[in-house]
Amino acid sequence: EAQVTQNPRYLITVTGKKLTVTCSQNMNHEYMSWYRQDPGLGLRQIYYSMNVEVTDKGDVPEGYKVSRKEKRNFPLILESPSPNQTSLYFCASRAGTQNQQYFGPGTRLTVT
C-alpha cells in the first residue's frame, strides 16, 4: 500500500530535550516536505527536499533541522524544542512530475 508514515503519532516532551520525528514514504517520491498546522494559521511549510541531499527552507524553518540521506526518509529534528513548537506536524511527499501530494497521518507534539 502506497503510504507516508510518521512516528511517533503523539509526543509530549519538555523544553530543550532534543527529539526527532521520522517520516518515510514507499512510493519512491523525489519531493518531501514538512508542515506544521496551527489553529488560525493553517498549514505552513517548514522544510522541503527535492531529492537526496537537497533540502531548503520553507516559511517557518527556525528551530528545526532536516536531513535527506535516503530517498524514502525525511526526518524532522528539533534540537531544543520550545513551547511555541507545540503543533500538529505533517510530512508529505509527491513525485516530481505529479500534483498529488500524499500526507502522512500527522504527529501531535506538545512541548511543556
Place this chain on the structure above:
Amino acid sequence: QKEVEQNSGPLSVPEGAIASLNCTYSDRGSQSFFWYRQYSGKSPELIMFIYSNGDKEDGRFTAQLNKASQYVSLLIRDSQPSDSATYLCAVNTGFQKLVFGTGTRLLVSP
C-alpha cells in the same frame, strides 16, 4: 495581506444543496491551484487541482479559476453530510512552494 485567504466559516448548507467555497491569493505569478479536504483529526487529501482559467469538473466537484481576479473557488453539488470537513485552498507560488489558506469549515446538515 495573507498570501492565500479563505473565510474560516463555518459554511452551513442543507443536504442536496450546492456548497460554494472561495479563495483569493496575492501572488499574480501563481500557476497552479489546489483544493484539499481535511476531516477532523486527519491529514489533508487532494480533491481537485486547476491550472487554467475557467471551470474544471470532477464528479460532484467543480473548481473555478479566475487569474485576473486572483480568485479560485470550489463548488460541491448535491452536498452530503460526509462532505462536512475543512477545505483547504493551496497555491503554488513558485517552484516547490505550496502556500495553504487557513481553510473553510463546511457543515452539511441532513
